[in-house]
Amino acid sequence: MIAASWLLPLAGGILGAIFGSFIGALCSRWPGGRSVMTGRSQCDQCQRTLSAMELIPLLSFILQQGKCRYCSGAVDSDQFGAEMLAALIGAAAFAFLPVEPAAATAIMGWLLLPLIFLDYRHLWLPNRLILLLAVAGPVAGHTLIPGYQLTVQLLAGAGAFAAMELLRHGFKWLRGKEGMGAADPKLFGAIALWLPPLAIPYLLLVASGLGLLMLFLLRSKDAAFSDKMLPFGTMLGIAAIAVQFAVLL
Template sequence: MLLLITLYALLLGSFYNVVGLRVPLKKSIVKPRSSCPYCRHQLAAFELIPVFSYLIQKGKCRRCKGRISPLYPFMEALNAGLFVLAYLQIGMQMELLAAWTLISMLIIITVSDLKYMVIPDKVLLFFLPLIIIERIFIPLTPWWDSLAGGALGFGLLLLIAIISRGGMGGGDIKLYGVIGLAVGVKITILSFMIATFLGAVIGLSALAFKLIEKGKPIPFGPFIAAGTILAYLYGDIIISGYVSLFY
């Protein structure tokens, strides 16, 4: 089972790369076929095997030797790892479908935000009805937790954006509204706390090591994705561990 999930998720991860890279540019996700960004060589099937093609070709185009971004195999492997992790944590239950849907959305927006600093509305609008349908048939407890989580996620980031006068992007605000519907109030709050903590630590570290320039914005979407997945899969453990420090 683990092998099947891994192979399936690797293939999906490759497709999610295409979606995340093409949708912000308003390009078709079906055609043209994937090609080298340097010499435009159309990639053959054996050059499109997730992760393995990158390793076999040593991260370079087979024809022109142009360097291929490590983002591709990283996101493919990450998607596979998260799909497996969700299965191990949740088991073969209906909730696993909701988990895989959430992970899929977060992988795509991470690719887009890392590449273009954009969280595409089209991606959110695609996943929104899926998550609504899933929460109708796989409801949280209580059932209204999804609605409250969606309102909280959207409202909280909107309030921060207003107070900070644009310190929070519109894509982040809408993304948290969708996340809230998927995970409910408690996990939405924990997700935001973790995302903010990770963003602050990594952002300050990048500044300290001069990896980014002062005042230059960094994408918050990947931190939202990381915080959401950690909170969703390990929320109870994190909360229990935090409470035990004080009681």
């Protein structure tokens, strides 16, 4: 029984690592205009095509100590990070939640991960990924929210988007400059489709807290820090995963 109890978390972790490999490749290639669906994976340094044994999620990075076998150039650590985080999300979901909510929570986390990485590295939240997250929310929502009502969730999502969009325009009107990216309200609305309406204020609270923490850390490292844009979409994504787990546990 003890061994059996670890099968689902193990499977969730393995599946997460596989998804994480795709997420890492997506975040590496897409900003440069390269397709993740075509072309063989290559070393970023020497451009040598990588073999299947060099593309095993997590294990290849560990065994090769984060270096290319041919040129010893450093492998992008974000690839390993994406695989590890996706594995942890899958393992944690199936370790602590019933099967259906676990699957939905893992999918939510895996859909959020590329948005978290892309916004952190490039201040970019692609509309196509936000739309995919928004469409998947109502499909999976009934497994996550007791007494799920589609109309209520759609209104919650629209309300979340409208509130943040109003805040974005209000800041611009008062300060005369952009204080928030145009995609942040869209992401906030898409995430709201996954959460109980009463959890949405907590999502904003946790995301804002993470943003203030990052601001404090940046200022502690750079006394001249002032106008650097913060990746609030990254904060929203991290907060959404944390709040979803908190709601279900």
